[in-house]
Amino acid sequence: MYNYQRTFPVDQFGNKFVQNDLGKYLDSTPEAPKDIENRKAYFVGGGIANLIGAAFLIRDAQMPGENITFLEQSDVSGGSFDGAGNNEDGFIARGGREMGQHFECFWDIMKDVPAIEMPAPHSVLDEFRKYNENDPNVSLCRIISQQATKRQGRPSMGLSKRSQFKIVKLLMAKEEKTYYKTIEDWFDKDFFESNFYTLWRSMFAFQNYQSLTEMKRYMHRFLQYLPGFPDFSCLRFSRYNQYTSFIQPLEKYLKDKGVRFEYRTTVHDLDILVSGRSFEVQGIELTREGKKDRIEVRPQDIVIVTNGSLTESTGYGDMNTPAEFKKTPGPAWSLWQNIAKKVPNCGKPDVFCSDPEKTVWQSVSFNFYGGYDNPFNQKLRELSQRDLFSGKTVTAGIITSDDSPWLCSLTVHRQPQFPGQQEGLCVAWAYGLLGWEKGTVTNKPMFECTGEEVLREFCYHFGVTDVDKVISMSKVRLATMPFITSEFTPRGEGDRPWPVPEGSKNLGFTGQFVETPDDCVFTTEGSARTAQMAVYGLLGLERDIQPIWPTQYDIRSLLHSASAMGDGKLPGEKLLRRLLKGTYYENIIPRGR
Numbered sequence: 001m002y003n004y005q006r007t008f009p010v011d012q013f014g015n016k017f018v019q020n021d022l023g024k025y026l027d028s029t030p031e032a033p034k035d036i037e038n039r040k041a042y043f044v045g046g047g048i049a050n051l052i053g054a055a056f057l058i059r060d061a062q063m064p065g066e067n068i069t070f071l072e073q074s075d076v077s078g079g080s081f082d083g084a085g086n087n088e089d090g091f092i093a094r095g096g097r098e099m100g101q102h103f104e105c106f107w108d109i110m111k112d113v114p115a116i117e118m119p120a121p122h123s124v125l126d127e128f129r130k131y132n133e134n135d136p137n138v139s140l141c142r143i144i145s146q147q148a149t150k151r152q153g154r155p156s157m158g159l160s161k162r163s164q165f166k167i168v169k170l171l172m173a174k175e176e177k178t179y180y181k182t183i184e185d186w187f188d189k190d191f192f193e194s195n196f197y198t199l200w201r202s203m204f205a206f207q208n209y210q211s212l213t214e215m216k217r218y219m220h221r222f223l224q225y226l227p228g229f230p231d232f233s234c235l236r237f238s239r240y241n242q243y244t245s246f247i248q249p250l251e252k253y254l255k256d257k258g259v260r261f262e263y264r265t266t267v268h269d270l271d272i273l274v275s276g277r278s279f280e281v282q283g284i285e286l287t288r289e290g291k292k293d294r295i296e297v298r299p300q301d302i303v304i305v306t307n308g309s310l311t312e313s314t315g316y317g318d319m320n321t322p323a324e325f326k327k328t329p330g331p332a333w334s335l336w337q338n339i340a341k342k343v344p345n346c347g348k349p350d351v352f353c354s355d356p357e358k359t360v361w362q363s364v365s366f367n368f369y370g371g372y373d374n375p376f377n378q379k380l381r382e383l384s385q386r387d388l389f390s391g392k393t394v395t396a397g398i399i400t401s402d403d404s405p406w407l408c409s410l411t412v413h414r415q416p417q418f419p420g421q422q423e424g425l426c427v428a429w430a431y432g433l434l435g436w437e438k439g440t441v442t443n444k445p446m447f448e449c450t451g452e453e454v455l456r457e458f459c460y461h462f463g464v465t466d467v468d469k470v471i472s473m474s475k476v477r478l479a480t481m482p483f484i485t486s487e488f489t490p491r492g493e494g495d496r497p498w499p500v501p502e503g504s505k506n507l508g509f510t511g512q513f514v515e516t517p518d519d520c521v522f523t524t525e526g527s528a529r530t531a532q533m534a535v536y537g538l539l540g541l542e543r544d545i546q547p548i549w550p551t552q553y554d555i556r557s558l559l560h561s562a563s564a565m566g567d568g569k570l571p572g573e574k575l576l577r578r579l580l581k582g583t584y585y586e587n588i589i590p591r592g593r
């Protein structure tokens, strides 16, 4: 496999893990591949992963923008990073992203993409940081129950000693020991009943029957965030919906460089020549604006495919119509199936897309019009303890109703979320993790409900009483996503291809179903990392991939997280204090309690 970290500092015995600090070497500009101006790149899919891949191609490989073509089945870029609508019909985003400062690959490129509001030379990163530094994210109401009469601002973790031990054991386990295991294979009832698990599964959308491997990866990757879990002070959010905040500036950057975008273009198959253990893409079979066509791919060209998609086959609904639950995998999956059938090392798509009943959930975009005349807006002001319309942080992440059958969560980001959003309109994003359960008020699964019914259920659990008034002043847009947690399906080695599969001469993969060392799925950063790896790997660029922030090896993070897991009780604290007293290191012990 291509060595993605080329300047590992190693100790005298060749141990790569002695220190994971590449310092300013990471900022170096690689030399362009010799014939770069004569090579072409085709990106199948215009989601964030491939947009970022194209930006890396231009910035780091110095490929001329005109040599790059996007083939995208829908009529906009962004894929899952969507955001649309208007004041009349209401606005919609299928997802809203919890983000952080340690999205190393993502920020590595976003630091060079011009900002949307700040003047040159500022970047998307500068803008994001400015908003978050001046308006930090702290939730004042994280969990509610009994129709919001009970509220917890900074809930305790409530983990028993046994559960804490199980978490540590999971961290210590070799990853291969977790393959094809589920979370419920590992943990016991008391873990599932803890506040920690409510916080965890509502925040990351894990089901008990999903992958232990991914659970383990999340624990390593986000260890430093545990102290900020209960009040979300570990999170960062963009100023606007993420289509506006990220896709638009990135797409503009690419278009300004001459990149071509072909929308309404669906790729069905790749013509691949397999010889021995290597293979090469020679053609792209597609339908463009309804017409079948083929693109010839030369040996020096590269093809980068986003295989699989969390939001493929989304069904939409509104106030009066339930969202259709489409169970057939669309082109994002069938293309991957076609490739995997004929080429080795390209993964096993059926592991992820075969059981949509287990991987589906529904997201809801609530449009609450009428300012504080709308009782739902009043309730949100009361719960968040903030003005909805100040332009600043409101709920600071989801509020979860932990006794609602659907496990309802709702968040209000900075308003307006959409440019042009009218005054007094609050756009909230919500979801139900357990959509198959029967609702308290609706008495049916979330997937069978109209927008109005979903709103009634949320009104009940959020303690809003004047429901008819809310309904008359609101619009609801639903999105049922059959594969939204397919990336958490229990899996093992080889189920996901590497960004550049063994034997590939010119084919790369990006997105949520691609293997990376240690990084996590269901994150923007995961997609960005695969993009950087695919581009650098295919072109052999002499630049290191940004390593994952090595917090799991940092004794300070480990101590703080251990203390957070025990609600301020650090195992062995007395002994540690005695040992470190009067030494240089005495202050690394958390001052918690």
Ligand SMILES: Cc1cc2nc3c(=O)[nH]c(=O)nc-3n(C[C@H](O)[C@H](O)[C@H](O)COP(=O)(O)OP(=O)(O)OC[C@H]3O[C@@H](n4cnc5c(N)ncnc54)[C@H](O)[C@@H]3O)c2cc1C
Residues within 6 Å of the ligand: 044, 045, 046, 047, 048, 049, 050, 071, 072, 073, 074, 077, 078, 079, 080, 081, 094, 095, 096, 097, 098, 099, 265, 266, 267, 268, 306, 308, 309, 310, 311, 312, 331, 332, 333, 335, 363, 484, 510, 511, 512, 522, 523, 524, 525, 527
């Ligand atoms: C509800 C939700 C909540 C999320 N929450 C978070 C979060 O809190 N934090 C976080 O970091 N991330 C979050 N994410 C994840 C993040 O949004 C995704 O990881 C990311 O958007 C995936 O991008 P992608 O480019 O890899 O794939 P996609 O967005 O799936 O893009 C794939 C694109 O390829 C196109 N395509 C696929 N196949 C074909 C074909 N054969 N021919 C032509 N076009 C094709 C599709 O139309 C699509 O545009 C969330 C996502 C959702 C949906």
